[in-house]
Amino acid sequence: MHSLPARLLLALASSLVFFSAAEFATTTLDVAPGRQSPLVIWDPTQDRVLYTEEGEFRFHPYWLWEPRPGIQVHGAPINECAYRGPSYSRRKGVRLRIATMGDSTTYGYKLPEENAWPRVLEEVLRAHGYDVEVLNFGVIGFTSVQGRKLYEGRVRDYAPDIVVAAFGAVNDIQDVPAGMTDLEKIAVLSKAGRRVHDFLQRYDFYRWLDALLVEKPDAADPGSPKAPQGSLTQPRVPLDVFQDTLRGLAQDVARDGGRLVLVSPPRRHDGEQHIGEAAAAYTAAIHRVAELEGLPLAEVRDEFLAIDRASLGADAGDAVGSQKSDLYLDGWHPTPKGHRVYAVTVAMTLDNAGLLGPAQVTAQTNTKG
Numbered sequence: 485m486h487s488l489p490a491r492l493l494l495a496l497a498s499s500l501v502f503f504s505a506a507e508f509a510t511t512t513l514d515v516a517p518g519r520q521s522p523l524v525i526w527d528p529t530q531d532r533v534l535y536t537e538e539g540e541f542r543f544h545p546y547w548l549w550e551p552r553p554g555i556q557v558h559g560a561p562i563n564e565c566a567y568r569g570p571s572y573s574r575r576k577g578v579r580l581r582i583a584t585m586g587d588s589t590t591y592g593y594k595l596p597e598e599n600a601w602p603r604v605l606e607e608v609l610r611a612h613g614y615d616v617e618v619l620n621f622g623v624i625g626f627t628s629v630q631g632r633k634l635y636e637g638r639v640r641d642y643a644p645d646i647v648v649a650a651f652g653a654v655n656d657i658q659d660v661p662a663g664m665t666d667l668e669k670i671a672v673l674s675k676a677g678r679r680v681h682d683f684l685q686r687y688d689f690y691r692w693l694d695a696l697l698v699e700k701p702d703a704a705d706p707g708s709p710k711a712p713q714g715s716l717t718q719p720r721v722p723l724d725v726f727q728d729t730l731r732g733l734a735q736d737v738a739r740d741g742g743r744l745v746l747v748s749p750p751r752r753h754d755g756e757q758h759i760g761e762a763a764a765a766y767t768a769a770i771h772r773v774a775e776l777e778g779l780p781l782a783e784v785r786d787e788f789l790a791i792d793r794a795s796l797g798a799d800a801g802d803a804v805g806s807q808k809s810d811l812y813l814d815g816w817h818p819t820p821k822g823h824r825v826y827a828v829t830v831a832m833t834l835d836n837a838g839l840l841g842p843a844q845v846t847a848q849t850n851t852k853g
Contacts, residue, residue: 647737747781
């Protein structure tokens, strides 16, 4: 009598022989339907890079993508925990721990991480006597929905005392082709069955069997994600979902014993014009959530506007600075000077809210550095 391991090995070998023969027959007879188009995560070109070992970002089923550990970005590697900047222990020490979350601005787009506002925030606070550490969880292209998922799945493990969330500048507002919002994509991709299905799609026999045995929903299936009636596009995060997500994040952080601080992010005049009326609506939603949840709000947008108006006068435009502004690289992203303004504005907000302890950020910490 064969031993159990031998019987298991024989069964595995038989299964492989059967599957190989079935795959050969299905391919030869050309009866399998074509591969389904994969769910677009970012865009078709960028999606291919997510699955290589070379891209700056990699796929993640719960928040769609994240920085790739070890990849060099402006002379420094992404740390082993998949966020930019120094790698801090998950075990919190005596220092006040601040986690910053946001999009490409928080990440430090086109700049070394040392110039990004989270690292400058740490520098400014330490220079004024605060024993703090700042973790930079910003990710290029991130929305509030991705940010809340990242908080639930990673950031909370670091037990931050303060979480600074800077969302709503542009990514949440961006239109997507008729189909899935970020929340819907994550709901689909986070299911283990979906990931197994996508892997097996490469085999003709699996596709043939899947088409034979599984009833497919028709186009009228009310459960299928679709754009609003009469619309070809919808925001990655609709306005009501944006507001609910920020409120949910505030409640998550509070339950974990921390405090959420919101940021009203800056946009240059042409950037706001590009987005249109939605820019004001999403900015207003940030203010509304801060009021409803009793959260400190860092008015970075207003600070950028005030500086531009003081230095440029009428050229500053009616929104947030013209292309002559030295605070912006483009319509959305700050220069190193802009990042310092950003950091100091957040520092003052933390101090005014009494979140930093007894030391004071004085008026000498100005925004002209």
